Amino acid sequence: MESDGANPRQLTANAGRLNQSPCPSVDGRYIVFVSERSGTGQLWRIETDGAHPTQLTFHAPLAPSATPVCSGDGKWVFFTQAGTDSGIWKVSIDGGEPVPIDKTADIATTPAVSKDMKRLAYYDIDAAGKTRIKIISLEATAPPAWFDVATSTIQWSPGWPFAVLRKKRPRRFKYLEPANFGSATYSDHPFHQQHDSQLRSLKRWQAACHESRNRQSGCGADS
Numbered sequence: 001m002e003s004d005g006a007n008p009r010q011l012t013a014n015a016g017r018l019n020q021s022p023c024p025s026v027d028g029r030y031i032v033f034v035s036e037r038s039g040t041g042q043l044w045r046i047e048t049d050g051a052h053p054t055q056l057t058f059h060a061p062l063a064p065s066a067t068p069v070c071s072g073d074g075k076w077v078f079f080t081q082a083g084t085d086s087g088i089w090k091v092s093i094d095g096g097e098p099v100p101i102d103k104t105a106d107i108a109t110t111p112a113v114s115k116d117m118k119r120l121a122y123y124d125i126d127a128a129g130k131t132r133i134k135i136i137s138l139e140a141t142a143p144p145a146w147f148d149v150a151t152s153t154i155q156w157s158p159g160w161p162f163a164v165l166r167k168k169r170p171r172r173f174k175y176l177e178p179a180n181f182g183s184a185t186y187s188d189h190p191f192h193q194q195h196d197s198q199l200r201s202l203k204r205w206q207a208a209c210h211e212s213r214n215r216q217s218g219c220g221a222d223s
Helices: 202-215
Strands: 019-024 030-035 042-047 065-070 076-081 087-092 099-103 107-113 119-125 131-137 145-147 153-155 162-166 172-176 186-190
Touching (some): 030 065, 042 065, 042 076, 076 107, 087 107, 099 119, 119 153
Antiparallel strands (some): 019 030, 065 076, 076 087, 087 099, 107 119, 119 131, 131 145, 162 172
16 A cells, blocks of 8 residues: 555455565565465565565475564565474575574564564463563574563564563563673553653654653563
């Protein structure tokens, strides 16, 4: 559709029962998404007009791919894998053999890559159902950082390692700041209603973060 919402057009007609989790490439050339058009959940890529559908992953039926996110350099698609190869993987946006990033016996979901491509965060759900955020380094071997916080969306920004915005009322910002891998602290700050409009752009979002941080000091867990 147009930027004003006009002229919506379906891009995945007659393409299987499931087409979801779209992720645009940074150069605006492609849309990567999960589709079952080949019989099981795999990553597919189309051009922004819906042309030239290309399958990017070819995993076994009981090991579907999910939650794709395109890297900031436009070269990679990070995604989660289930089954015996559970964890975080990446595949070239041009196709090819997927590369394991962080294999785990737990359930991995919703990866988010930092703008500088140095770190990746995702949700880890263990066998007991406990959900934590895990941060790993993408450029060096280092212990991960873990956060025991109940959250909704992971968002990286240039000004902070990353921040999480909680949907639960009252809404609050979570600044997750691992100064060193293996150690993790976070600051808990109130989310003010007037910040809704500020979140529409990254610069305004960061300004809201700074304002909230100045109003409240100290760290704590979810209340």
